[in-house]
Amino acid sequence: MKILNIAIQGVPGSFHHQVALTKFGEETEILSFNTFEPVAKSVANGDADFAVMAIENSIAGAIFPNYELLDRYELTIRDEYYLPIAHQLMALPGQTLRDIKEVRSHPMALLQCKAFFAEHPDIELKEDIDTAAVAKQISSENWEGIGAIASTIAADIYGLEILAKDIQTVKSNFTRFFILQKQKESLDYVPNKASIKVTLKNEKGVLAKLLTLMSENNLDLSKIQSVPVIHKPWEYSFFIDTVFENHEVFKSTMEDIQNNFGEVKIFGEYISRK
Numbered sequence: 001m002k003i004l005n006i007a008i009q010g011v012p013g014s015f016h017h018q019v020a021l022t023k024f025g026e027e028t029e030i031l032s033f034n035t036f037e038p039v040a041k042s043v044a045n046g047d048a049d050f051a052v053m054a055i056e057n058s059i060a061g062a063i064f065p066n067y068e069l070l071d072r073y074e075l076t077i078r079d080e081y082y083l084p085i086a087h088q089l090m091a092l093p094g095q096t097l098r099d100i101k102e103v104r105s106h107p108m109a110l111l112q113c114k115a116f117f118a119e120h121p122d123i124e125l126k127e128d129i130d131t132a133a134v135a136k137q138i139s140s141e142n143w144e145g146i147g148a149i150a151s152t153i154a155a156d157i158y159g160l161e162i163l164a165k166d167i168q169t170v171k172s173n174f175t176r177f178f179i180l181q182k183q184k185e186s187l188d189y190v191p192n193k194a195s196i197k198v199t200l201k202n203e204k205g206v207l208a209k210l211l212t213l214m215s216e217n218n219l220d221l222s223k224i225q226s227v228p229v230i231h232k233p234w235e236y237s238f239f240i241d242t243v244f245e246n247h248e249v250f251k252s253t254m255e256d257i258q259n260n261f262g263e264v265k266i267f268g269e270y271i272s273r274k
Ligand SMILES: O=C(O)C(=O)C[C@]1(C(=O)O)C=C[C@@H](O)C=C1
Pocket: 009, 010, 013, 014, 015, 016, 017, 054, 057, 085, 106, 108, 109, 129, 130, 131, 132, 175
């Protein structure tokens, strides 16, 4: 059997790595990148069979640039995954919280731990590539005085000690990830959720009409987000997630929207995992 190449942002112990292992198992080739752009590119150019990409977090909100990447690289959403996220503050063994002058982590992780650091104003915060990469560097460079925010798995892999447990602002914290693919293959499942982009005609009341149509056709709106159209200042598209019972009704509603309200792009039809 062909070994799948899975593109992620991050190193072993990162949250993306955990999702990749859970969804695809150990028998895969993980292609690790420092940022999201080459992750999207590697799926688009065929180097990776799939990508795992975080899209939103229950505390910190949407990762806007990733919507733009899926759009620009014409990627298809095949699945979603909700990972519970617990952040641990960690450092070299023997260090105490008082020794820590600086903490580095992924910007989304720092946002999720804002309340903890508001209580520790002397600690300087710095954005870095990903949670586990900092843990790895502290360990390999033997950095004293610097802490990482990462998972318990990262602390184990890189031999760091946890100084403060579960420091995310809300204990129940989730990040939603997309599993992305290049081709729009025919579906071997019946989807009940879709992510779409609608660029509406600039007419009065058109958004209200769109929402009414969706509601009348039993398309439950689970998320709506306006995103700027970059080539047309002050115009916006709407990224919408919708959950439905009848796939045929979903498809005919999309045709209706396309014919009457504006342009529709379907990013993916998949099974809701919430
Ligand atoms: O830094 C990591 O470990 C990641 O996998 C990135 C990431 C993100 O992009 O949001 C994933 C989950 C958490 O929300 C924090 C960081």
